[in-house]
Amino acid sequence: MRLEFELLKTDHNSFARLGKITYKGKEYLTPMFMPVGTQACVKTLSPEEVKSTNAGIILANTYHLWLRPGAIVVKKAGGLHKFMNYHGPILTDSGGFQVFSLSNPKDISEEGVKFKNHLNGDELLLTPEKSIAIQEALDSDIIMSFDECPPASASHEYLNESVQRTLRWAKRGKLAHKTDQLLFGIVQGGAYEDLRKKSALETVKIGFDGYAIGGVANDHESKEDMYKAFSYSTKYLPENKIRYAMGIGEPIDIIEGVIRGIDIFDCVSPTRLARHGHAYTNNGKINIKNAQYKEDFTPIDEQCHCYACQNFSKAYIRHLIVCNESFGARLLSIHNINFLVTLTDNLKESIKNNKVMEFKENFIKNYYKNEVQNEK
RNA sequence: GCGGAAUUGGUGAAGUGGUUAACACACUAGAUUGUGGCUCUAGCAUGCGUGGGUUCGAUCCCCACAUUUCGCC
Numbered sequence: 147m148r149l150e151f152e153l154l155k156t157d158h159n160s161f162a163r164l165g166k167i168t169y170k171g172k173e174y175l176t177p178m179f180m181p182v183g184t185q186a187c188v189k190t191l192s193p194e195e196v197k198s199t200n201a202g203i204i205l206a207n208t209y210h211l212w213l214r215p216g217a218i219v220v221k222k223a224g225g226l227h228k229f230m231n232y233h234g235p236i237l238t239d240s241g242g243f244q245v246f247s248l249s250n251p252k253d254i255s256e257e258g259v260k261f262k263n264h265l266n267g268d269e270l271l272l273t274p275e276k277s278i279a280i281q282e283a284l285d286s287d288i289i290m291s292f293d294e295c296p297p298a299s300a301s302h303e304y305l306n307e308s309v310q311r312t313l314r315w316a317k318r319g320k321l322a323h324k325t326d327q328l329l330f331g332i333v334q335g336g337a338y339e340d341l342r343k344k345s346a347l348e349t350v351k352i353g354f355d356g357y358a359i360g361g362v363a364n365d366h367e368s369k370e371d372m373y374k375a376f377s378y379s380t381k382y383l384p385e386n387k388i389r390y391a392m393g394i395g396e397p398i399d400i401i402e403g404v405i406r407g408i409d410i411f412d413c414v415s416p417t418r419l420a421r422h423g424h425a426y427t428n429n430g431k432i433n434i435k436n437a438q439y440k441e442d443f444t445p446i447d448e449q450c451h452c453y454a455c456q457n458f459s460k461a462y463i464r465h466l467i468v469c470n471e472s473f474g475a476r477l478l479s480i481h482n483i484n485f486l487v488t489l490t491d492n493l494k495e496s497i498k499n500n501k502v503m504e505f506k507e508n509f510i511k512n513y514y515k516n517e518v519q520n521e522k
Numbered sequence: 523g524c525g526g527a528a529u530u531g532g533u534g535a536a537g538u539g540g541u542u543a544a545c546a547c548a549c550u551a552g553a554u555u556g557u558g559g560c561u562c563u564a565g566c567a568u569g570c571g572u573g574g575g576u577u578c579g580a581u582c583c584c585c586a587c588a589u590u591u592c593g594c595c
Contacts, residue, residue: 184557205556243556264558295556332556363555372555392556399555414557421559437550470560 148287148326149235151356151388158500161380161407162493165388167202169235169287174202176388176409177493179400179486180237181416185210186220186230188483189417190476193232198453199483200491202234203288205412208280209241209272213265217283225285237288237412240277242332243393246295246364254294256311274319282325289323290358291316293332297365298375305336309345316352328355330390333379336361337371342378356388359408363393373402380407397426397489397513401506404493416482421475423467426485428512434478439464452484453477
């Protein structure tokens with residue numbers, strides 16, 4: 147096994163968990179936030195800059211690397227780690243999310259999903275076996291089962307069928323899997339407890355090295371529904387395996403996820419928001435393009451230890467973003483990833499002290515302070 | 523000094539004797555959750571150089587002035 151997980155402690159007042167991942171002799175604690183590097187690159191950042199944020203695992207995407215440069219090219223390069231010169235743990239998404247974002251329901255069959263290659267229009271078929279084969283060629287450390295990721299607004303009837311299909315695909319993927327890479331199963335079922343329960347129990351029965359919660363935050367569903375999906379899933383998952391909330395999230399969603407027993411998270415938002423000029427702070431999200439920062443020569447966050455905050459002012463970063471200089475997106479990406487990693491570090495501390503609920507109250511008080519004032 | 527042309531938001535500009543002055547850029551905000559990397563959404567001239575006149579009605583027609591520009595002396 148490339149990577150071991152050990153549950154160290156559970157919070158006394160919630161389902162929050164402190165865990166330890168061991169990889170190549172190095173230890174990484176959970177809860178953990180994983181930055182996304184879809185095309186074998188965390189957008190705008192070098193591997194050194196990614197490491198400077200203290201991020202552990204990073205993500206790459208099967209679908210995108212399959213199209214470009216091709217799984218064979220990455221294999222010839224010696225695998226993803228060598229290809230992109232990142233030697234920490236890497237997780238690959240199965241392409242399941244692209245089922246949701248790039249295809250129509252009618253393109254989904256028992257065999258797999260038909261895609262139109264978004265680059266040249268070629269018709270492609272992705273199947274559970276193919277997804278596993280590509281991920282094995284990429285040689286990431288954690289690979290994901292190929293799932294269907296329907297919108298949360300789908301009917302109970304559709305979600306039920308979808309859960310069944312995802313289970314059949316999970317079995318096929320597990321059968322096809324031959325390497326020592328960890329294989330994670332994915333729980334679906336929208337915000338319905340019966341479906342999440344069935345999906346979780348059946349997925350566990352198949353037996354995976356970790357379990358993900360999918361189908362959340364993909365349809366502008368309410369936060370309440372998202373948190374239900376977390377609770378209804380983790381409730382039926384084994385204690386000694388990693389739980390992973392796919393595509394989450396915003397700071398508050400990470401906190402709520404941790405409280406409901408989730409260990410790892412990934413999200414594009416720190417890097418995408420960075421490219422669009424937004425920065426996370428403990429006092430809420432700011433848009434650094436706002437005119438009020440034009441002559442603000444203080445860092446984004448006085449307390450922050452990231453490279454951007456240690457060396458540059460809001461006025462300078464604003465200037466870079468306004469002028470479309472890529473260094474601006476890079477600095478904000480470093481800051482935003484660092485912010486989420488620090489958030490999960492703070493969560494680890496509060497789990498140790500059984501103070502997760504207090505931490506959440508405090509965080510909300512500061513983070514949404516300005517919005518509350520504006521409402522008054 | 524004489525003659526011609528021009529003058530429309532921060533910018534480049536379209537336009538018409540008749541309801542809310544096109545479009546683009548810039549600007550001002552907002553959005554973004556398993557990333558199709560510069561995207562999407564909204565706002566932004568109570569006014570068309572200034573002053574008069576003609577007209578039911580003028581940014582548009584007429585006159586004067588100002589400014590810019592071209593040519594000539």
